[in-house]
Amino acid sequence: MNAGGRVREMALRGSVAALLVLGLAALDRFEVVRIAAFQLGRNDTQRPLLNAAVYVATYLAGAFAIAVLLLHRPLVRGFAAVLALALACVHVGFAAVNATGFTHHEAALFFTDAAAFTTDALRFFLPRFALPVLATVAISSAALWVAAHWGPRLRSWLWLLVPVAAFAAHQDLIARTSGKVYQFAAPIRVPLLTVWAWQHRLPHYAEREAPQIAPSEPPLADHIVLIVDESVNGHSLGINGGPPDTTPWLGSRPEGVWNYGIASAISNLSSSSNLLLQTGLPISAFPDRDLRSLRVANVFAYLAAAGYHTAFINAQTYSDQPPNLMTGFDLERIDTVSRLREEHRGLPESEFDRRALPVMRALVAEHPRSFTYLLKTGAHLPYADKAPEDQQHFQPALAAWEVSGDAVRTRNSYSNVLLWTVDHFLAELSRELAATGREVLVIYTSDHGQWLPGDPDAGRLLTPHATPVDPPMQQASVPLLLLAFGPRTRAAVGQRFDPRLVDRVSDFAIFPTVLQAAGYAATDTRRLFPPSLFDPDAAREPRAFLSGNIFAREGEYYVLTNQWNPDLGSACFVNPFSLEALRAKQVR
Numbered sequence: 001m002n003a004g005g006r007v008r009e010m011a012l013r014g015s016v017a018a019l020l021v022l023g024l025a026a027l028d029r030f031e032v033v034r035i036a037a038f039q040l041g042r043n044d045t046q047r048p049l050l051n052a053a054v055y056v057a058t059y060l061a062g063a064f065a066i067a068v069l070l071l072h073r074p075l076v077r078g079f080a081a082v083l084a085l086a087l088a089c090v091h092v093g094f095a096a097v098n099a100t101g102f103t104h105h106e107a108a109l110f111f112t113d114a115a116a117f118t119t120d121a122l123r124f125f126l127p128r129f130a131l132p133v134l135a136t137v138a139i140s141s142a143a144l145w146v147a148a149h150w151g152p153r154l155r156s157w158l159w160l161l162v163p164v165a166a167f168a169a170h171q172d173l174i175a176r177t178s179g180k181v182y183q184f185a186a187p188i189r190v191p192l193l194t195v196w197a198w199q200h201r202l203p204h205y206a207e208r209e210a211p212q213i214a215p216s217e218p219p220l221a222d223h224i225v226l227i228v229d230e231s232v233n234g235h236s237l238g239i240n241g242g243p244p245d246t247t248p249w250l251g252s253r254p255e256g257v258w259n260y261g262i263a264s265a266i267s268n269l270s271s272s273s274n275l276l277l278q279t280g281l282p283i284s285a286f287p288d289r290d291l292r293s294l295r296v297a298n299v300f301a302y303l304a305a306a307g308y309h310t311a312f313i314n315a316q317t318y319s320d321q322p323p324n325l326m327t328g329f330d331l332e333r334i335d336t337v338s339r340l341r342e343e344h345r346g347l348p349e350s351e352f353d354r355r356a357l358p359v360m361r362a363l364v365a366e367h368p369r370s371f372t373y374l375l376k377t378g379a380h381l382p383y384a385d386k387a388p389e390d391q392q393h394f395q396p397a398l399a400a401w402e403v404s405g406d407a408v409r410t411r412n413s414y415s416n417v418l419l420w421t422v423d424h425f426l427a428e429l430s431r432e433l434a435a436t437g438r439e440v441l442v443i444y445t446s447d448h449g450q451w452l453p454g455d456p457d458a459g460r461l462l463t464p465h466a467t468p469v470d471p472p473m474q475q476a477s478v479p480l481l482l483l484a485f486g487p488r489t490r491a492a493v494g495q496r497f498d499p500r501l502v503d504r505v506s507d508f509a510i511f512p513t514v515l516q517a518a519g520y521a522a523t524d525t526r527r528l529f530p531p532s533l534f535d536p537d538a539a540r541e542p543r544a545f546l547s548g549n550i551f552a553r554e555g556e557y558y559v560l561t562n563q564w565n566p567d568l569g570s571a572c573f574v575n576p577f578s579l580e581a582l583r584a585k586q587v588r
Contacts, residue, residue, distance in 0.1 A: 011519045025063065028091065032059045037181045041301045043404070055181060058169050062188045065166035072154045073486040081111050084187040085140050089133045091186035096133075100318065102190050103182060107197030131178060167192070207329050207414060211297040212528055214460045215306040215519035221441035221484070223364045224308070224371045224517055225433075226299070226510070229318065229422065230378025231465060232446035234262035234477040235582065236276030236418060245393060249427040250555055256430075256484045258493060260533065261503035263480035264577035265448045266541040269466045273447040273507070274324035274375065280511030280529045283544055287572035294325070299514055300334050303371035311336035311363050312370040316460040317343065323375065336363065349385040353425060361432040363438055371518070378421055379450065383413040387420040392420075407454030414452060422479070428485060439486035440515050441493065447509055447544075449477040468548040471575060473582045476545040480505060482533070496516055498536035503579050506543050532540040543577040 025032055032055075035313035039052035095101040170188050173181055174196050182193050234240050238247035239547045240262050250257065266283075267273040278298040285292060300310045312334045317323045318341045322331055331337050353376050363370045379386055384398040394412035398405050403441070426444065433440050448465045451474045465475045484493040512525040514530035522535060531538035552572040 015570060023184070028095070028183065029184045031101075032056065035181070045352070054173070058166075058173050059167040059184055061162075062170050063185045066187055068154060068162045069585060072159060076160070085137065087187040087190040088140060089137065090190050094107060095135050096131075102186070102193065107193045159376040167544060171195070205327050205329070208297050208301060208333075210296055211302050211305050213520060216521045216524070217519045219306065219369070219519040220509075220517040221439050221486070221489040221515075222369050223367075223438055224303070224514060225364075225374065225440065225442045226277070226446045226514060227361060227374045227376065228277060229376045229446040229479075230270065230380045230573035231448065231450045232379050232418065232422060232479060233449045233452075233474065235449075235450075235474070236414065236444075237422065237479055239478065241583075242417055242418075243394070246415050247355040247423045248419075249423050250481075253428075254430065256490050256493075258482040258484075258497045260480040260482070260501060260505050260584075262579055263445065263478050264506040265446070265476040265478045265545050266507045267546040267550065268448045268471050268475035268575075269415040269547070270447045271324040275326075276550075277445075277447075277507065278326075278373070282530045283508060283541065283546065283574060286546055286550055286574065288550050289552055291551065293550070294327075298330065299373070299511060300330070300371070300547070302515055302520070303518055304333070304335075306369075306520070308369045308371040308518060309336070309363070309367040310334045311338070311359075313338045313340065313356050313359055313372060313374045315340045315356055315377045316375045341471060348388070349377060350388050350391075350420065353421060354428075357429060357432050360429070361436060364433060364436045364438050371514075376421070378446065379414065379417040383410065383417050386417040386489050391420045391424075392416050398400070407422055407452070410453050414450070421448075426481075426483065430485075433483075434486045437486070439489040441489050442481075442483035442485075443510055443513065444479065444481045444483065444511060449475050451475055466547070468571070468572060471547045471573075472575055475547075475576075476575070477576050477582060478507060480507065480510075480533075496534040500537055503531065504540070504543075506530075506540075506545075506577075537568040544574050545577055546572060547575055548573045 036052045036056050039055055040048050066080070067086060070077055070084065072080070091102045094103075094106055114307055167188065170184055171192050174192055182189050184192070233242070236242040236246065237250070238244040239250045239259055244251060250259070265273055266276045276292050278300070279293045279296050280299070281288065281293050281296070300312070303578050304310050310333075312331070314323060314337070316340075322328055330421055338356075338359050340352050340359075344352065344355050356374055356376070360372055360374065363372055377386065381397075382402070384400050389400070394415040396409050397414060397416055398409050398413040402409075429442070433442070451467070451472050453465070453473065455474050467475060482493055482497070484490040508530045509532050512529040513534060515525050515529070516522055516532050522532070526535065526538065527533060531540055549570045552574050
């Protein structure tokens with residue numbers, strides 16, 4: 001063969017290798033481009049360019065490593081081809097179901113509920129993923145045949161050092177980001193995320209203990225609704241001193257609404273806040289080294305014991321994964337579980353919370369007593385898609401495709417979300433519940449607040465929320481409101497509301513408030529839990545919130561730890577919350 005022929009042959013074989021890399025990227029619709037752009041646009045790190053470069057380099061190294069395996073000696077090539085094809089089918093199958101593919105959530109679900117994962121789920125979703133998986137098998141098989149016949153020949157065993165090094169780099173990046181950066185080629189992401197999920201699986205997966213007390217009084221309300229919003233600042237609402245136009249309906253002082261002002265969140269991390277809102281442990285119980293928050297009876301068990309039909313509405317996550325450190329045992333003990341993102345696929349992000357309104361109205365109308373826990377989509381990043389285009393009252397705002405921007409546009413977009421997801425939502429909910437004519441108590445709060453560009457402490461390495469060490473108080477500033485419907489419930493709440501508690505309470509008071517509203521005596525709840533909103537004269541500890549790892553251990557727990565400094569992942573921090581200090585910084 002002459003020199004020109006050898007060049008053409010080398011070019012052909014190199015093209016085959018390049019096509020293998022591109023084909024791996026095509027399996028996840030070139031997600032590498034979207035994630036690289038997201039990393040470049042982050043404002044919670046001082047090194048966005050370096051983060052993006054490390055991610056892209058790791059991705060390409062992994063794709064090249066897979067190509068090396070597929071072009072190696074026949075034995076290596078055959079084994080790698082079968083394994084890569086199987087893992088690609090796993091990823092494509094999940095992508096057909098959840099539009100995302102195989103993530104750390106699916107890996108964790110496998111270890112927490114393997115029986116349902118491998119039987120019921122597969123049987124239910126088979127029609128959805130059968131065709132994409134068959135297409136993947138056909139196309140990939142053709143690509144592998146082309147690679148085997150036309151690809152370069154790699155025979156040296158030293159080439160196998162490439163996949164070893166690439167896989168190690170991927171595992172390190174997954175570990176450093178607590179499983180949050182996982183968007184790699186399918187044959188890599190599936191096994192490595194499975195390993196990571198195994199290392200961080202729930203340490204206690206079993207039935208919870210029985211309630212410690214029993215109801216002994218008539219309930220204050222026949223229906224109780226606990227709404228946990230996402231990333232809503234208490235101080236950013238007009239009724240609490242923020243831009244007035246964020247809460248025009250609440251600012252009109254509608255009948256039956258009581259505002260406890262700016263409350264302190266339980267934690268600046270969604271999973272911790274929701275877990276503790278459901279279990280009622282006081283802040284003195286943390287760090288929770290004995291895993292009591294995973295063992296004690298939760299709010300659903302207490303309300304079921306009081307004769308309430310229990311319901312959990314999830315507007316936040318896809319698939320049937322138990323969210324926020326819940327388990328399959330928790331979900332099985334709830335009478336009604338509604339997964340809005342599964343039931344209403346393809347909706348804009350701004351609409352999922354709205355789909356909870358008819359569900360809540362039906363629960364109230366159809367049962368003598370009901371307790372509903374709504375986990376909202378809320379105001380989580382990115383803000384631009386959380387409010388409809390025709391509800392962009394504050395301008396200039398972020399464009400629909402922007403994750404973040406300058407301080408003015410980011411704050412305006414956030415205000416648009418608050419107007420839509422808080423004020424408009426509560427106004428519409430009030431109309432729905434009032435129309436039932438039932439006795440209903442609604443408790444509204446958020447899992448945590450949000451740090452926004454332009455807030456004080458901008459020189460620190462911050463996340464919008466979940467900063468583990470010395471977090472800013474903006475991340476713990478949340479709203480807390482009661483809405484009552486029906487003459488009996490409104491009278492009962494009106495008698496128990498004490499204005500002395502405005503701007504003085506914590507979300508730790510919500511659990512005992514729910515229990516007292518359901519007929520549990522205050523004398524009983526005070527023995528086990530912090531003072532409720534209906535205990536104005538009770539001694540209260542100074543307000544504080546948790547950050548970091550609430551279990552104060554790392555390595556075997558499925559919790560988010562400090563992804564920016566892994567050395568601090570084993571610590572749980574109790575942070576003081578001072579409204580005076582927050583306002584002194586002129587947060588608006």
